[in-house]
Amino acid sequence: MRRLAILVLxxxxxxxxxxxxxxxxxxxxxxxxxxxxxxxxxxxxQVALDIDTKMVSGHETxxxxxxxxxxxxxxVFHLYLNAFRDSTSSIFMQESGSLSRGxxxxxxxxxxxxxxxxxxxxxxxxxxDLIEDETLAKAELPEPVAPGETLNLEVEFQSTLPKVFxxxxxxxxxxxxxxxxxxxxxxxxxxxxxxxxxxxSEFFADFGNYDVAITLPDNYVTGATGxxxxxxxxxxxxxxxxxxxxxxxxxxxxxxxxFKQATRDVGGLEVVYIYLPxxxxxxxxxxxxxxxxxxxxxxxxxxxxxxxxxxxxxPDEASGAGGMEYPMxxxxxxxxxxxxxxxxxxxxxxxxxxxxxxxGHEWWYAVVAFNEAEEPWLDEGITDYSxxxxxxKEYGPHEMLDMGSIKMSYLEARRMEYLMMPETPMYGKAWxxxxxxxxxxxxxxxxxxxLTLEGVIxxxxxxxxxxxxxxxxxxxxxxxxxxRATAEEVSGQNLDWFFDGLVYGKEIxxxxxxxxxxxxxxxxxxxxxxxxxxxxxxxxxGSEALEAxxxxxxxxxxxYSDRPAVVRAEIxxxxxxxxxLQWSDNGLLRRMDVWSWLAINCQILYQIQNxxxxxxxx
Amino acid sequence: MEAPVKTTSWQAFRxxxxxxxxxxxxxxxxxxxxxxxxxxxxxxxALTLVDPAHRTAIQDAANGIDMWLVEEILGSTTTYxxxxxxxxxxxxxLQQASLVVFxxxxxxxxxxxxxxxxxxxxxxxxxxxxxxxFSWQRFFWGCWHWFGAFLLxxxxxxxxxxxxxxxLLVGIVMAAxxxxxxxxxxxxxxxxxxxVPWLAISDYTHLFAVVxxxxxxxxxxxxxxxxxxxxxxALAGLxxxxxxxxxxxxxxxxxxxxxxxxxxxxxxxxxxxxFIIARLWSRLVRWAGAVDIT
Numbered sequence: 047m048r049r050l051a052i053l054v055l056x057x058x059x060x061x062x063x064x065x066x067x068x069x070x071x072x073x074x075x076x077x078x079x080x081x082x083x084x085x086x087x088x089x090x091x092q093v094a095l096d097i098d099t100k101m102v103s104g105h106e107t108x109x110x111x112x113x114x115x116x117x118x119x120x121x122v123f124h125l126y127l128n129a130f131r132d133s134t135s136s137i138f139m140q141e142s143g144s145l146s147r148g149x150x151x152x153x154x155x156x157x158x159x160x161x162x163x164x165x166x167x168x169x170x171x172x173x174x175d176l177i178e179d180e181t182l183a184k185a186e187l188p189e190p191v192a193p194g195e196t197l198n199l200e201v202e203f204q205s206t207l208p209k210v211f212x213x214x215x216x217x218x219x220x221x222x223x224x225x226x227x228x229x230x231x232x233x234x235x236x237x238x239x240x241x242x243x244x245x246x247s248e249f250f251a252d253f254g255n256y257d258v259a260i261t262l263p264d265n266y267v268t269g270a271t272g273x274x275x276x277x278x279x280x281x282x283x284x285x286x287x288x289x290x291x292x293x294x295x296x297x298x299x300x301x302x303x304x305f306k307q308a309t310r311d312v313g314g315l316e317v318v319y320i321y322l323p324x325x326x327x328x329x330x331x332x333x334x335x336x337x338x339x340x341x342x343x344x345x346x347x348x349x350x351x352x353x354x355x356x357x358x359x360x361p362d363e364a365s366g367a368g369g370m371e372y373p374m375x376x377x378x379x380x381x382x383x384x385x386x387x388x389x390x391x392x393x394x395x396x397x398x399x400x401x402x403x404x405x406g407h408e409w410w411y412a413v414v415a416f417n418e419a420e421e422p423w424l425d426e427g428i429t430d431y432s433x434x435x436x437x438x439k440e441y442g443p444h445e446m447l448d449m450g451s452i453k454m455s456y457l458e459a460r461r462m463e464y465l466m467m468p469e470t471p472m473y474g475k476a477w478x479x480x481x482x483x484x485x486x487x488x489x490x491x492x493x494x495x496x497l498t499l500e501g502v503i504x505x506x507x508x509x510x511x512x513x514x515x516x517x518x519x520x521x522x523x524x525x526x527x528x529x530r531a532t533a534e535e536v537s538g539q540n541l542d543w544f545f546d547g548l549v550y551g552k553e554i555x556x557x558x559x560x561x562x563x564x565x566x567x568x569x570x571x572x573x574x575x576x577x578x579x580x581x582x583x584x585x586x587x588g589s590e591a592l593e594a595x596x597x598x599x600x601x602x603x604x605x606y607s608d609r610p611a612v613v614r615a616e617i618x619x620x621x622x623x624x625x626x627l628q629w630s631d632n633g634l635l636r637r638m639d640v641w642s643w644l645a646i647n648c649q650i651l652y653q654i655q656n657x658x659x660x661x662x663x664x
Numbered sequence: 665m666e667a668p669v670k671t672t673s674w675q676a677f678r679x680x681x682x683x684x685x686x687x688x689x690x691x692x693x694x695x696x697x698x699x700x701x702x703x704x705x706x707x708x709x710a711l712t713l714v715d716p717a718h719r720t721a722i723q724d725a726a727n728g729i730d731m732w733l734v735e736e737i738l739g740s741t742t743t744y745x746x747x748x749x750x751x752x753x754x755x756x757x758l759q760q761a762s763l764v765v766f767x768x769x770x771x772x773x774x775x776x777x778x779x780x781x782x783x784x785x786x787x788x789x790x791x792x793x794x795x796x797x798f799s800w801q802r803f804f805w806g807c808w809h810w811f812g813a814f815l816l817x818x819x820x821x822x823x824x825x826x827x828x829x830x831x832l833l834v835g836i837v838m839a840a841x842x843x844x845x846x847x848x849x850x851x852x853x854x855x856x857x858x859x860v861p862w863l864a865i866s867d868y869t870h871l872f873a874v875v876x877x878x879x880x881x882x883x884x885x886x887x888x889x890x891x892x893x894x895x896x897x898a899l900a901g902l903x904x905x906x907x908x909x910x911x912x913x914x915x916x917x918x919x920x921x922x923x924x925x926x927x928x929x930x931x932x933x934x935x936x937x938x939f940i941i942a943r944l945w946s947r948l949v950r951w952a953g954a955v956d957i958t
Contacts, residue, residue, distance in 0.1 A: 450918070451729060458731045465739030469746065554746055558755075572750040600752075616720055627743050630736050631755060633720025642726035643717040645929035647710045652936040654768065655702040659943055661776035662818075 081351040083293035083521045086113050086252035087230050095262040100216050103204040110197045117190035122238040126225035128180045129243040130157035130208040136179045142245035146212035149366040157208030161228055167198035181243040203228050210364040217364035224298040241419050246484045247476035248418035251295040253521055259288040269320040269356045270299035271374045294373035295415050300358050312337045321359035328380050335398040338440045339405040346509050347409050347516040369400045371407030393449040395441050406432040414519045423472040427492020434493050463490035469552040494624045495548045501622025503537045511536040547575045557617045558631035567615040568603045582619040585610040671956040673901025680953025683794050690787050695941050701775050712760045726927040737761045781818050785810030788874040791952040817881040821866050861892045864899045871954055898957045906950035913942045
């Protein structure tokens, strides 16, 4: 009956969208139906939110199907909130120093999760052992779950939300409820793939269906993964809101009495922006960015497969909850660092960057579900590469910051980070990285490397690689090697330089023109990374030559005895190789450019004079 | 007996304008010191840039701030150490790039301190003795006479400013994290209430030393401290008008500069130097006007 009600509701909600989607080819990509995916781990959850104690307590029924060919003797749960019991005891706190995303943990408002009862569908109680740092729990089963069999578990639990920290928690009457319920690990290769909650690590889970009913005060507005199936008034000042989602790997929700809602139809997809009144000025910006992301990522990689996308705003003081991805739900938010209303994003596009990045994860996390703990470079790197491409396309140059003479693009910011630690391998488990090299290994270097790969194989072929990879691994858990196989197959090239040199290795590259003589040009490669490139040579009569150079020799000389005198030479003139450590030595003139030299010195002199005045001097 | 009429901030500002224009030699001298000090420091990057001026990247840089180049200069220390392990090694200018930036950042405050301490005595003496005709001999006597005393007081004031600012910054961060960002409105108001009087104390310490013909800067500091309580509104008005003048100059320049082609350096040079002179002038107007509020 309940399923029928959901079906009827879904038909009502989506029929108009289906009708409009038939009108054009573009909208046909965004047909809002649930993906046809066999669920492995499904959750039916009923909880109540106590806004005074900041507790979420209730019951979950887990339906787990063993899709592997090995029997499963036990179950392992993630209890993520136990990482926030205090400032010191969990692995998360020890690794992070109780700091996450620039925010400190408040030990006066800890978090935690307790399973008060766990039994099988037939009523058999299971013994639960907390393991590692208590962010994992294990229960032996009386009988192993045979391949193809389904296990039903009934779990009573109580979650205490911390003051917003590491993506989850409360701030006053705002609640961001993420990583909040006992959640199964992933059974792989004869064991549970489930790690304690590490500070750099994100998440990994099986696909499943979620039915979540939340009872909370009736003046609260909610936003969540999935579709709102029903809202029921309880006549005691509370309401019960029920959400339904299919083919998702997680479920998160948020609630606040202050939330407002703006919606937009994007080619048949319902986009919802849930915002706080003080951020009403962000409505158009957030929805424009969302539309750009859904449309372009859909065209580049493949259609967004779910019927709704919710973008959630967070309070300035709870920015630790912003900038996070969940299936069908992302959190963004715009913080004014001055607190004076002076910086409302008028000089930057950080709101757009965060929104687009998190929506990118809908493709590269929610649908192509990488193991974020074991290979964080895949989801963060590919998503950030997508973000850089889209920001440049939609918002032009200097799209990140444009404040007078200070201008910067998102790509430039990422390259700056890369140049600080270019020898960081991209591949590695989240906890193999420190705080700073995690940013380089998982974000900056992948962006720079993937754009270099695009420069080498061409934009069209690169998009073909990405769309094939997306299509092939939708609702699966691919690895780096799966990406390698797809990239090499589709590009038709051996990509050892990319995978062995940059992903697994710490190879670096610096190409330079080392000398320009009248009839000779010498080019040099520093570092062991070898990427084919081009050398453009300009002669005195204005003619040019474009030489291919495979980079295999550390030094190579081109001879032009039969041509007019050489005036300049430049390696990689189109700046395709972003991994090149110094572009500034890529080009060389036979004679010094005095005019440009004077122009720069004129600027330097002016800056020094200004600094002298600024320092109180004359 | 009739009470002496107190000069208003507007009158002081107007007198400051008149006085500063009456002695263009002062503006010229201050500008030349600024230009020569700037040139002295600019020689080092100019020499460092001779080798990179053979690079095509110099043409990108000449067309305005090139963020790619800025990044490469900022990352040059890391790149240098990585390339050192390669067969051909890094180019020498790569190591020099960050060293030159570091040197300039270190040298600027020192030279600013020396030039300001030297010139201020002569400049204030000319304004205090207005409307007497300008005398270069008297001007340089003033510069030399107060040089040592002003070196000392400027050093002490600079240290005190650094301490004050550090304490304020820590306080702002702690207050904002404890109470929320709304408290920045209060701290911003408090900052204005602290910084403007602090600037006034600094200005008047120098002025009282010259007016009273003393090199006892501590006595002058005491008088300046008392003055900010005695004539707070007049001082606030004078500083406000000077700030407005500076803001107008800045605004005009910000509008004009982007329309100039950066690589057309002779025009850029003229415009930037006019701006430096205007900026200097706005400061001298404040100093010249301050003579009337004592």
